[in-house]
Amino acid sequence: MVQVRMESNLLGANDLLARKNRNLFSRQNLLVINLMSSPGSGKTTILEKTIENLDGKLNLGVIEGDLYTDNDARRIEQKGVKVIQINTEGACHLDAGMVGKAYNELPVDQLDLLFIENVGNLVCPAEFDLGEDFKAVVLSTTEGNDKPLKYPLIFREAKVILLNKIDLLPYTNFNLQQFREDLAQINPTAPVFYVSGRTGEGISDWNDWLLGEVGKKELNHRER
Amino acid sequence: MHELSLMQGVTDIVKESAEQNNICKISKVKLVVGKFSMALPDSMQFAFEAIAASEPLLEGAVLEIDTRPIICQCLECDSKTEIGDSYHFVCSGCGSAKVEIIQGRELYLDYYEGE
Secondary structure (H helix, E strand, C coil), X not given: CEEEEEEEECCHHHHHHHHHHHHHHHHCCCEEEEEECCCCCXXXXXXXXXXXXXXXXXXXXXXXXXXXXXXXXXXXXXXXXXXXXXXXCCCCCCCHHHHHHHHHCCCHHHCCEEEEEXXXXXXXXXXXXXXXCEEEEEEEHHHCCCHHHHCHHHHHHEEEEEEECHHHHHHCCCCHHHHHHHHHHHCCCCCEEECCCCCCCCHHHHHHHHXXXXXXXXXXXXXC | CXXXXXXXXXXXXXXXXXHHCCCCCXXXXXXXXECCCCCCHHHHHHHHHHHHCCCHHXXXXXXXXXXXXXXXXXXXXXXXEEECCCCCCCCCCCCCCCEEEEECCCEEEEEEXXX
């Protein structure tokens, strides 16, 4: 009987590719955000409103991840933004390899900010590093306020959280105070933006924050 | 999450290594899974049994999973706190929320045994 020690990380192959992506992004001085949520919470609508509201202040690129269809990519394209669609054909998350390939198809030297819209899922995407600067998580009021406690990893990993469909709050049982208390336990440092992708409420505050993050990234790059 | 594909990855690594080490019968595979990884030990066990059933090399092999609790270290006072099912990420020593997860995200193949 022999024992063979392996100590091999089951996500090691992905982590290696994520490091490669991170190097590529950083060479272009590009801020990259991994945008995650459950299906239907409004990631694409928020992106559309973000693009409209930014009104050309930033050069954006978008990588869209979906199991099937290019519906989301076509919506983003109509806003005049460069977009690449990834179809995972059944896979529940984007991985660093898929993102690396899509990135090569973007005119990256013209971009300041790249959004990667992950597959709608609060479980698996949290585990896969894509090489992004940070993760942003969207929750919508219609999903209920208990989601941070039910999916703590994704809410813990987020650098910023958007609560969408805030215009529908009065028609739901979403308990805003409980949501804040739960987040204070799981992720006390992430700022929360209360937005509506439908009406545009809160989008300009979110964009001001985004502009600040892009500015910080540029500053860090210059100091290096 | 996608435990079947994770376990497929595990058995592929083990098969390749067993071949290199002239091992033709594997009796045990040991994984370390943190409580804050999204992989479920029960599903991994189920997937392993399904794969092992059609793999002569793994016939009769057992999968042992060492589940590690979530432990945070405080960035203010340095003390360590085990985080329970409430996911209350706060230092038990000084009450600070500035804590860093130092254990609980593990997801790796530790070793395998065979002959």
